[in-house]
Amino acid sequence: MEFFDVLARRHSIRRYLPKKVEEEKINLILEAVNTCPTAGNLQAYHVVVVRDEERRRRLARACYNQEFVYEAPVSMVFLADPMRSARRYGRRGMVLYSIQDATIAATYAMLSATALDLGTCWVGAFDDDKVREVVGASSDLVPVAVITIGYPAERPEITERRKISEMANMEVFGRPFPHKEVKKELIRS
Ligand SMILES: Cc1cc2nc3c(=O)[nH]c(=O)nc-3n(C[C@H](O)[C@H](O)[C@H](O)COP(=O)(O)O)c2cc1C
Structure with a gap:
C-alpha cells in the first residue's frame, strides 16, 4: 500500500473479527517499530505483545473497561x-525523550498494521499501575499507549480534522499557513 493511502486509510477501529493475526504480520510490525527514530538511538521504550485471552480481559479492565481491548486479538x-x-x-531524557520514543514506536506499529490491512486503535485511557501489573512491568517503566490490533469488524468512521490553515502557521505562531489542498479524496477500501 502506498504510504499516503496508509495514512488516509488509518482510522480507529473498535470492533474486531475473532480472527487470528498471523505471526508473520506481528513480526513485520515489530520489525517496522524497530526502525523508528529515537533520541540518541537509545530506544528508550519496550513493547509487550499481548494475545492471551485472560491477559486481554485484564488489560481491557485496566483500560477502564474498554471492551474492544479484550475483543482485539492482539494488543x-x-x-x-x-x-x-x-x-x-538527564531530566530531558526522562520526562520527554523516552515518552517521545515510545510514542513514535507506537505510531509506527499503527501505520504498519494499517499497511497490512489490519485495524488498530490507540488507547491512552488506562490506569498506569494496572497496565504495569497486567504486563509485568516494573514501576520505573511508563505505559504510554495500548495499540489494539486485529481484523476490522466495522468500517472506520472518517473523523473530521481542523483546517490545516488553523493548525499550521507560517514563520511565526498566529500567522496561518496558506495551505492549498493537494489530495482531494480520503481513500477507503
Ligand atoms: C493519545 C491518544 C489517546 C487515545 N485514547 C483512546 C482511548 O482510550 N479509547 C479510544 O477509544 N480511543 C482513543 N484514542 C483514539 C482517538 O479517539 C482517535 O484517534 C481520534 O478520535 C481520531 O479518530 P481516528 O483515529 O479514527 O482518525 C486515543 C488517541 C490518542 C492519540
Missing part, C-alpha cells in the same frame, strides 16, 4: 523507559 503495550534515556540526557 501492543508501549512502555517508556525514562531511566534508559536519563543516563545520557
Whole structure:
C-alpha cells in the first residue's frame, strides 16, 4: 500500500473479527517499530505483545473497561523507559525523550498494521499501575499507549480534522499557513 493511502486509510477501529493475526504480520510490525527514530538511538521504550485471552480481559479492565481491548486479538503495550534515556540526557531524557520514543514506536506499529490491512486503535485511557501489573512491568517503566490490533469488524468512521490553515502557521505562531489542498479524496477500501 502506498504510504499516503496508509495514512488516509488509518482510522480507529473498535470492533474486531475473532480472527487470528498471523505471526508473520506481528513480526513485520515489530520489525517496522524497530526502525523508528529515537533520541540518541537509545530506544528508550519496550513493547509487550499481548494475545492471551485472560491477559486481554485484564488489560481491557485496566483500560477502564474498554471492551474492544479484550475483543482485539492482539494488543501492543508501549512502555517508556525514562531511566534508559536519563543516563545520557538527564531530566530531558526522562520526562520527554523516552515518552517521545515510545510514542513514535507506537505510531509506527499503527501505520504498519494499517499497511497490512489490519485495524488498530490507540488507547491512552488506562490506569498506569494496572497496565504495569497486567504486563509485568516494573514501576520505573511508563505505559504510554495500548495499540489494539486485529481484523476490522466495522468500517472506520472518517473523523473530521481542523483546517490545516488553523493548525499550521507560517514563520511565526498566529500567522496561518496558506495551505492549498493537494489530495482531494480520503481513500477507503
Ligand atoms: C493519545 C491518544 C489517546 C487515545 N485514547 C483512546 C482511548 O482510550 N479509547 C479510544 O477509544 N480511543 C482513543 N484514542 C483514539 C482517538 O479517539 C482517535 O484517534 C481520534 O478520535 C481520531 O479518530 P481516528 O483515529 O479514527 O482518525 C486515543 C488517541 C490518542 C492519540
